[in-house]
Amino acid sequence: MSFIKRAGLYCFRQRFKTVILFLLLTLIATFMLTGIAVRDAAKGATADVQTAIGGKIMLDLDTDGHMGGGQQSQWGTVYGYNGDLITQEIVDAIKKVDGVVDYNSEDTASYYGAGVDFKYLPAAFGLNYTKYGEASSYNATLSSEKCSKFQSGKYKLVDGRHIAPDDKHACLISKELADYNKLSVGDKIKMYSLDSDAISEFEIVGIFDGTEGTLGNALTVDEIPSNCGYVDYATMFELFKEELNGYQQLTIYVEDPFSVQNVYDRISALPELKGKTLKLSIDTDEYDVVSTHLESLQKLVNTTIVIISVVSVVILTLLLTIWIRGRKKEIGILLSIGKSKVNVILQIFTETFIVAVISFAASIPFSHLIAEKAGAFLVSRVTTGTTNLTVQINAVYLLPLYLIGILLIAVAVIVSSWTVVRSKPKDILTKMS
Numbered sequence: 444m445s446f447i448k449r450a451g452l453y454c455f456r457q458r459f460k461t462v463i464l465f466l467l468l469t470l471i472a473t474f475m476l477t478g479i480a481v482r483d484a485a486k487g488a489t490a491d492v493q494t495a496i497g498g499k500i501m502l503d504l505d506t507d508g509h510m511g512g513g514q515q516s517q518w519g520t521v522y523g524y525n526g527d528l529i530t531q532e533i534v535d536a537i538k539k540v541d542g543v544v545d546y547n548s549e550d551t552a553s554y555y556g557a558g559v560d561f562k563y564l565p566a567a568f569g570l571n572y573t574k575y576g577e578a579s580s581y582n583a584t585l586s587s588e589k590c591s592k593f594q595s596g597k598y599k600l601v602d603g604r605h606i607a608p609d610d611k612h613a614c615l616i617s618k619e620l621a622d623y624n625k626l627s628v629g630d631k632i633k634m635y636s637l638d639s640d641a642i643s644e645f646e647i648v649g650i651f652d653g654t655e656g657t658l659g660n661a662l663t664v665d666e667i668p669s670n671c672g673y674v675d676y677a678t679m680f681e682l683f684k685e686e687l688n689g690y691q692q693l694t695i696y697v698e699d700p701f702s703v704q705n706v707y708d709r710i711s712a713l714p715e716l717k718g719k720t721l722k723l724s725i726d727t728d729e730y731d732v733v734s735t736h737l738e739s740l741q742k743l744v745n746t747t748i749v750i751i752s753v754v755s756v757v758i759l760t761l762l763l764t765i766w767i768r769g770r771k772k773e774i775g776i777l778l779s780i781g782k783s784k785v786n787v788i789l790q791i792f793t794e795t796f797i798v799a800v801i802s803f804a805a806s807i808p809f810s811h812l813i814a815e816k817a818g819a820f821l822v823s824r825v826t827t828g829t830t831n832l833t834v835q836i837n838a839v840y841l842l843p844l845y846l847i848g849i850l851l852i853a854v855a856v857i858v859s860s861w862t863v864v865r866s867k868p869k870d871i872l873t874k875m876s
Contacts (some may be wrong), residue, residue: 450793457618460766461798467762468795468848469809470800476803476810476836478751484834488806495753496826499705499726500710502529502537502697528689536715537695542706546698547589552580553683554674555665560643561624568799570663575635577663579670584678587615589694590673592653597701603628603649612678614645618652619669639682645674692807746825755852756858759795765790767782792856799848803841810836 454461471648506524528547538546550665557575584590592598595814614632620621621627635642654668661667680687695710697703707725710716716723777787814834 446782446790447793450790450797453790454795454797464798465802465805467758468799471751471759471807471850471851472799472806472844473813474751475748475755475810475847476806476840477814477834478555478744478748479840479843480810480814480834480836482741482748483840485740485744494821498587498697498706500697500702500703500707502695502710502726503695503724504528504676504691505722516837520601526714528691529693529721530689533713533715533719533721534690535695536713537693537710540706540709540713540786542697542699542702542709543588544698545589546695547584547586547694547757548676548692549585549590549694550583550676550679550691552671553583554636555638556577556581556636556643556674559633559635561620561626561632563670564620564623564667566661568663569660571702573635573637577665578635578637579665579667581614581646581672581674583676584673585676585690586672587649589696593651598651598653600649601652603647605608605649605741606673606675608676610648612645613642613648613675613678613683615649615651618650619654620672621647623669624866628798636682641682642680643678644742645678673836706776715858717876722809722860752847752851756855757857758852759855760859763791763795763855769862782856788856788860791860795856796849797851803848807836807841807842822869 499819504524504526537543538793555578557573557578559575563577563579566577572578577742582590585608586605586607587593588600590598593600593605600615603615606615616632626632626647628650630647631644632647633642633644664670676690695706697706703725707723713721759851777790778784814836
């Protein structure tokens with residue numbers, strides 16, 4: 444009789460032991476399969492973050508040694524930058540560089556506008572330093588979608604579209620300000636700028652939320668986030684054409700953070716930047732923060748899989764050792780009639796593997812139930828809570844599961860059976876008698 448047939452008959456006769464082994468192997472397989480799924484989900488999330496965030500290259504003004512002489516004013520000594528600005532010619536050259544996928548410039552609170560035909564949410568002090576009342580601040584931008592508060596998720600566009608580089612006389616306002624004045628996308632508003640002494644008309648191209656509940660104890664209207672918005676850069680150049688003929692900062696987006704150094708080198712070599720008082724730097728902070736969390740999650744899951752493997756081998760070995768010691772007579776008879784030790788070990792391995800095949804298949808629905816929750820729990824322990832994992836159990840995971848399972852079973856069977864099998868048949872039978 445072959446060892447495979449003997450293994451099948453043994454599993455059929457020892458139903459109670461087979462059920463216990465089935466439950467144990469199903470539990471082990473469920474944890475294994477869940478760990479593999481979470482690990483792969485973390486790898487996939489890292490790749491998605493890599494594509495979504497990409498790398499950033501910053502082009503800024505080099506103010507070191509280029510601030511000129513200080514001039515006295517009623518507020519103290521004022522220094523003015525006397526170096527180069529980031530011109531449109533430089534921007535046009537950069538956007539043609541291979542690897543550059545987008546760019547943006549954001550100048551915080553660069554435009555102050557008083558509402559000519561609309562009102563701001565009131566603050567504690569109603570300062571009327573213009574004939575249209577108090578002014579609030581607006582960030583000038585080429586692409587509002589790439590601005591920091593939208594990128595971080597603090598602000599979210601709820602109606603309309605974002606400001607684009609080719610826009611002129613376009614603005615974004617908060618939902619609170621829009622509701623306060625019964626304004627909607629497509630409406631036009633007028634604002635007076637004391638700095639340029641001019642009234643400009645803007646079209647509301649988009650409305651965003653994220654400013655709710657931030658009124659607080661603001662003293663002036665520009666301290667209320669709901670009163671602040673975004674305007675296009677073209678209008679800024681129109682209003683301040685004598686003082687403003689370039690950008691003070693440019694964020695350059697690279698699709699792949701790992702190729703950012705190559706893109707940096709190409710931009711550095713542009714003739715448009717030669718001799719300019721501008722500085723170029725690589726910024727991968729946003730990607731590094733998220734990817735570090737995901738890499739930590741992968742390490743945690745890998746460690747968990749190793750621990751599960753070790754614990755599984757130990758438990759399985761102990762269980763099989765107890766059972767095999769109760770089969771000394773059977774093993775002694777098999778050895779005495781000429782069966783080799785390898786043949787006996789293969790029988791025990793086959794008995795366990797038969798149950799494992801069924802157990803591993805049965806673990807799939809259980810893994811489906813706990814994988815998503817396990818992933819969410821691990822994310823909450825490792826990350827700041829901003830990273831979401833989509834954990835799925837795929838058929839491709841069965842191959843590594845069975846390979847790991849076969850290895851674990853082989854180790855457990857060899858260790859547990861060797862203490863009995865290494866003895867001579869005569870010694871085994873003598874002890875039994």
